[in-house]
Amino acid sequence: xxxLNILNYPDKRLRNIASPVPVVDSRVRGIIYDMLETMYxxxxxxxxxxxxxxxxxxxxxxxYNSGGSDFITLINPEIIWKxxxxxIDSEGCLSVPGIYDKVERYSEIVCVAMDKDxxxxxxxxxxLLARCIQxxxxxxxxxxxxxYLSSFKQDRIRSKYKKSKIKIVSSDTSVGR
Ligand code: QAP
Ligand code: CO
Numbered sequence: 715x716x717x718l719n720i721l722n723y724p725d726k727r728l729r730n731i732a733s734p735v736p737v738v739d740s741r742v743r744g745i746i747y748d749m750l751e752t753m754y755x756x757x758x759x760x761x762x763x764x765x766x767x768x769x770x771x772x773x774x775x776x777x778y779n780s781g782g783s784d785f786i787t788l789i790n791p792e793i794i795w796k797x798x799x800x801x802i803d804s805e806g807c808l809s810v811p812g813i814y815d816k817v818e819r820y821s822e823i824v825c826v827a828m829d830k831d832x833x834x835x836x837x838x839x840x841x842l843l844a845r846c847i848q849x850x851x852x853x854x855x856x857x858x859x860x861x862y863l864s865s866f867k868q869d870r871i872r873s874k875y876k877k878s879k880i881k882i883v884s885s886d887t888s889v890g891r
Pocket of ligand 2: 806807808809849853
């Protein structure tokens with residue numbers, strides 16, 4: 715197992731569209747365990763492979779942050795049904811640390827995906843799990859939750875990240891002198 719590097723907004727690689735997993739084998743299970751360790755290490759409740767620069771349709775979710783006893787793995791997930799009603803609630807993202815804002819999502823969904831053993835599973839989800847599945851599938855399609863926010867807010871978030879990068883670079887050069 716290994717802790718993987720999480721890409722941060724506005725990294726262009728977060729816009730890549732992930733490819734379907736052809737077969738669930740030990741290679742894929744290795745990725746899943748690394749993703750779980752990475753998610754638990756940063757106290758996340760969901761992580762998509764895109765966020766760790768792996769362009770495959772793999773998601774791990776643990777909305778209880780149980781530390782490994784209660785996670786689900788979604789491989790090649792497809793939402794096959796969405797409720798007509800929506801719900802607005804606060805979201806965050808490990809790729810956009812420190813930023814939380816309200817996003818509209820379908821209240822209830824049905825999702826079909828393979829699990830880590832390659833079995834096809836059907837999940838009916840509402841509440842936080844439904845929200846998390848929609849958020850993570852967006853990642854596989856190159857979409858981030860901040861894209862649902864106003865362009866004014868997106869500009870502000872981008873400039874916040876630029877500022878923090880400049881800070882790191884300048885303190886780095888002063889250390890070297
Ligand atoms: C996606 O997000 C999600 O800013 C998962 O400093 C979130 O695990 C779906 C995190 C909310 C639905 C609702 C964010 C950790 C974790 C941060 C996460 C941070 C540290 C985010
Ligand atoms: Co995210």
